Amino acid sequence: EPEVTQTPSHQVTQMGQEVILRCVPISNHLYFYWYRQILGQKVEFLVSFYNNEISEKSEIFDDQFSVERPDGSNFTLKIRSTKLEDSAMYFCASSAQGSLTGELFFGEGSRLTVL
Amino acid sequence: AQTVTQSQPEMSVQEAETVTLSCTYDTSENNYYLFWYKQPPSRQMILVIRQEAYKQQNATENRFSVNFQKAAKSFSLKISDSQLGDTAMYFCALTNAGGTSYGKLTFGQGTILTVHP
Numbered sequence: 001e002p003e004v005t006q007t008p009s010h011q012v013t014q015m016g017q018e019v020i021l022r023c024v025p026i027s028n029h030l031y032f033y034w035y036r037q038i039l040g041q042k043v044e045f046l047v048s049f050y051n052n053e054i055s056e057k058s059e060i061f062d063d064q065f066s067v068e069r070p071d072g073s074n075f076t077l078k079i080r081s082t083k084l085e086d087s088a089m090y091f092c093a094s095s096a097q098g099s100l101t102g103e104l105f106f107g108e109g110s111r112l113t114v115l
Numbered sequence: 116a117q118t119v120t121q122s123q124p125e126m127s128v129q130e131a132e133t134v135t136l137s138c139t140y141d142t143s144e145n146n147y148y149l150f151w152y153k154q155p156p157s158r159q160m161i162l163v164i165r166q167e168a169y170k171q172q173n174a175t176e177n178r179f180s181v182n183f184q185k186a187a188k189s190f191s192l193k194i195s196d197s198q199l200g201d202t203a204m205y206f207c208a209l210t211n212a213g214g215t216s217y218g219k220l221t222f223g224q225g226t227i228l229t230v231h232p
Contacts, residue, residue, distance in 0.1 A: 043225075093218070103162050
């Protein structure tokens with residue numbers, strides 16, 4: 001069964017460093033998402049992406065965050081200068097359609113620890 | 116702003132019995148969708164069941180059913196004949212219909228369900 005895969009599963013970085021989290025969505029999907037979950041808190045929407053541009057983003061998704069789909073298969077989330085509060089589990093998701101019929105499929109998550 | 120609240124941090128049930136997980140929500144939208152997602156330990160979230168707000172009939176998927184009370188903004192999940200494989204974190208989630216908002220889910224805090232043999 002097709003799955004959304006994410007790498008790395010866990011990354012430890014120093015504050016101020018750049019981090020790139022990678023996701024390989026399901027191959028025929030067109031809509032892509034990033035969510036995050038800070039330990040002990042709710043899963044929060046970060047950004048949605050369609051047709052090579054951001055569809056919607058949350059207040060969390062400020063200038064230090066960016067997303068791109070560099071090669072037609074990967075979907076990446078970049079954090080330019082990490083802060084302690086960026087420590088969280090980051091989930092990628094994809095869907096075939098941007099409607100009710102387009103079920104979101106989630107990856108297992110990438111745990112980011114900022115020291 | 117939309118909110119989703121799951122008031123039960125943890126629940127447990129004996130195998131083969133029935134358990135109900137609670138969820139309440141708040142939204143100013145009239146057309147929206149509600150979901151229950153399951154996240155087994157160290158695995159990805161998977162969709163269990165979904166409900167369209169304009170449909171009065173409660174959704175059912177095999178052993179999983181919902182009790183959708185639109186006026187009360189309540190959306191509970193009932194799991195019948197619980198199995199050991201149902202042990203997981205369960206998230207209730209909400210999204211607006213249409214536009215670019217679909218896929219922008221608002222999640223509850225999650226409920227850890229443990230099924231005991």
